[in-house]
Amino acid sequence: MEPLETARALVAWTPFLAGGFVWNIVISLTAMAIGTALGSVLAVMRTAARPVLVRASLALTAFTRNVPTFVVLFYLAFVIPVEFEIDNIVYPFPAWVKASIALAIAVVGFVSDNLSTAIRAWRGGNRGAALLFIPGWTSYFVIIVMASSTASVIGVGEIVSRCNTVIGATGRNGLMLWVYLYAMTWFFLFCFPLNLLMARARRRLQTRIASPVKATDVAAAKATDTD
Amino acid sequence: MGLRSIAALFLILLCGLSSGEAAADRLDLIRKRGTLIVGVKGDYPPFGMLDIDGGLVGFEPDLAWEIAKALDVQLQLVGVTSANRLQKLEEGSVDLIIATLGDTAQRRRIATIIEPNYYASGVNLLMPHGKPVSDWTDLRGQKICATQGALFNRPMAQRYLLDLQLFNGTRDAKLALRDGRCVGWLYDDTAIAGDLTRQEWAGYGMPLPSSMVSPWGMAIALDARGTAFERALSDIVAGWHRSGLLMEIERRWNLKPSAFLFDAHELWRRRTPGGKLLCARQPDGEWPAECRNKAILTSTDVGGLQRIGLLVKEQTGLNVTIAYDDYDRSHFLHGLLVTLELVALCLAGSLLVGVAGAVAIDARVPLLSRAVKGLATVARMTPPLLQIYVVFFGIGGVVVQTYGWTFDGMAVTALCLSLYAGAAxxxxxxxxAAHLREGDAAFRLRPSSLRSSLPAAVRVAYGPLVATLVNVVKATGMASAIGVPELISASTAIVADQGNADVMMNVLMVTYFLIVLLVVRLFGMLERRMVRHGTA
Structure with a gap:
């Protein structure tokens, strides 16, 4: 296929793909909101005085760490109904919410681990170290945005599944490589600068902290990743 | 925390999640909603396909319009695939599917199929001309591409001992055939006939006789059997056979006139000597036996382990086919094996990429270090699923056209996940290394001194490394997106055949959970050994 023709096709489909990317952001923000709320509860429980609470929180955190997001996605798609009827009103349970819930499970583990560290630092009077939670959280948001592409496998109309729609609609297999690369560029342009900014924020915070945090602690704080 | 307590917790959560209920009277719900939601195919021209505006059109969408008109409601069409159509029905996201669904005794156990049937088709093989194949038995042990969820996959594989390569949709299966991953594509003769009219399949043909001719039925949820909704649909289809509307729509889409529709038109208009319609409802509400699908009226015989399994199903509602059904069990175990292979490949690959990349960057070779760092950044800042698509479909498509080499789905997944996790x-x-330099300013990850420098670096970076490796294990399921027959593919294929989503999804989840737990424990053991032998 002609390069010019390919470029023209990509430009023509850009608004459609951009609309898909908005969905990636919406799914990710929802996942972060749910995950942060639940993860905060676990983090507070972990720093509590009662050992029972600490143990329960650790167990739940370990659970969220070991469950694969990708499998949960299929689980929710297959097992949870698509609409509920309560008092004659039909409430939909859309696929994108299921994707957010699946991703939120990973966020719960991350927030539980990192917020409990931050809470301890705060109580120990080390405010700067506690504030490291913020760039860490934002970097994790970037990871979740990338993971939100997996929502395409359960039929959410985000950017990757819209790529497939574009390829199907144009019927040109030669376009495939370019459409996928184009979508990849979207992710890179969103994720890379944000990640760079957060790395910078982290370094500034670290230099401001009177007693410097060891590199290993920072590495450990970043460790909780998602698939 | 103990393994047992995690498992107990897990089960509690699962029980809470897995209950769902469908609406009792669907026709009321549809009238209340004012819209009929029909699942049709988007990848099956001319029965169901996308037009240039992305709308669903074809033989089956036309039928859906006729039904909406008859029920006096709006119509919403939803695209479904062979793999998810019965699932969508069961979960209630569509009211009805008209999606090239073959009517079989087994399907009738998981959905309510509307009688009379509205079309019929058989199974055939699309393959390049010039292959010395004249009979199905010539294909024994050969690689055959197939689309997940098609009802003939299993009997054809069993009868002719085909080595089926299952793909997520017809597009992927056809691409695989084009790329030479298999001898032929096993699919419905009506669909293949549609493809053969197109330029892109010149040089291909359908040399074998069609097998397993079976009628197609519209389907509604299993619990809608005997409802007003079923009766209304049934009457509508009977009316079509009498008026000849189906043949008219068949002509509209340039389909070869089918013997099935011709015969049905005759049958449903036939009158008894008394002048009444032969195919009229009996007092019990059923159609007379001569107007029904003959294949369904004969019962299938079961025995042995299968009888026990079906007994469990009848008693508890749990259809654990992987326990009693040989085909499903070997399918699932094979998936488990593939997943474990993938896990091993990804763990080794991401460690290798990590060490090699870190050494290349730490060596501070002017151009190389910068290039590796750039690549690692791109690999880390783009979604692994997209990377897999780019390599498998994008680059793989170009390479096969230019050199004739085909990429292996498992290798592509292992490569991409190794790069993504390896970058981290x-x-x-x-x-x-930077941290170790604080103590020893001369510390470097050099190839020559790797034997002493690497263990030190591993010890410092152990936490983040393990977190990344555990994540790559969790991500191996992505291979299912490109048709690698691993655990998720195997489980969804079984659900598509058997309709036992609740059982299979729980089995899948627990299996994956245990795999991850195993890997976590393995790394915990390694860490304890490292501490014991630690020299740092």
Whole structure:
């Protein structure tokens, strides 16, 4: 296929793909909101005085760490109904919410681990170290945005599944490589600068902290990743 | 925390999640909603396909319009695939599917199929001309591409001992045939006939006789059997056979006139000597036996382990086919094996990429280090699923056209996940090296001194490394997106055949959970050994 023709096709489909990317952001923000709320509860429980609470929180955190997001996605798609009827009103349970819930499970583990560290630092009077939670959280948001592409496998109309729609609609297999690369560029342009900014924020915070945090602690704080 | 307590917790959560209920009277719901939601195919021209505006059109969408008109409601069409159509029905996201669904005794156990049937088709093989194949038995042990969820996959595989390669949709299966991953594509003769009219399949043909001719039925949820909704649909289809509307729509889409529709038109208009319609409802509400699908009226015989399994199903509602059904069990175990292979490949690959990349960057070779760092950044800042698509479909498509080489789905997945996770490992190693330089300014990850420097770096970076490796294990399921027959593919294929989503999804989840737990424990053991032998 002609390069010019390919470029023209990509430009023509850009608004459609951009609309898909908005969905990636919406799914990710929802996942972060749910995950942060639940993860905060676990983090507070972990720093509590009662050992029972600490143990329960650790167990739940370990659970969220070991469950694969990708499998949960299929689980929710297959097992949870698509609409509920309560008092004659039909409430939909859309696929994108299921994707957010699946991703939120990973966020719960991350927030539980990192917020409990931050809470301890705060109580120990080390405010700067506690504030490291913020760039860490934002970097994790970037990871979740990338993971939100997996929502395409359960039929959410985000950017990757819209790529497939574009390829199907144009019927040109030669376009495939370019459409996928184009979508990849979207992710890179969103994720890379944000990640760079957060790395910078982290370094500034670290230099401001009177007693410097060891590199290993920072590495450990970043460790909780998602698939 | 103990393994047992995690497992107990897990089960509690699962029980809470897995209950769902369908609406009792669907026709009321549809009238209340004012819209009929029909699942049709988007990848099956001319029965169901996308037009240039992305709308669903074809033989089956036309039928859906006729039904909406008859029920006096709006119509919403939803695209479904062979793999998910019965699932969508069961979960209630569509009211009805008209999606090239073959009517079989087994399907009738998981959905309510509307009688009379509205079309019929058989199964055939699309393959390049010039292959010395004249009979199905010539294909024994050969690789055959197939689309997940098609009802003939299993009997054809069993009868002719085909080595089926299952793909997520017809597009992927056809691409695989084009790329030479298999001898032919096993699919419905009506669909293949549609493809053969197109230029892109010149040089291909359908040399074998069609097998397993079976009628197609519209389907509604299993619990809608005997409802007003079923009766209304049934009457509508009977009316079509009498008026000849189906033949008219068949002509509209340039389909070869089918013997099935011709015969049905005759049958449903036939009158008894008394002048009444032969195919009229009996007092019990059923159609007379001569107007029904003959294949369904004969019962299938079961025995042995299968009888016990079906007994469990009848008693408890749990259809654990992987316990009693040989085909499903070997399918699932094969998936487990593939997943474990993938796990091993990804773990080794991402460690290798991590070490090699970190050494290349830490060596500070002017151009190389910069290039590796750039690549690692791109690999880390783009979604692995997209990377897999780019390599498998994008680059793989170009390579097969130019050189004739086909990419292996498992290798592509292992490569992409190794790069994605490996990139994270590179940065973990580099950070560890920087930390070690605080104590020993001359510390470097050099190839010559790797034997002493690597263990030190691993010890410092152990936490982040393990986190990344555990994540790559969790991500191996992505291979299912490109048709690698691993655990998720196997489980969804079984659900598509058997309709036992609740059982299979729980089995899948627990299996994956145990795999991850195993890997976590393995790394915990390694860490304890490292501490014991630690020299740092």
């Amino acid at each position: 490992n590179i940065f973990a190693f580099l950070e560890a």
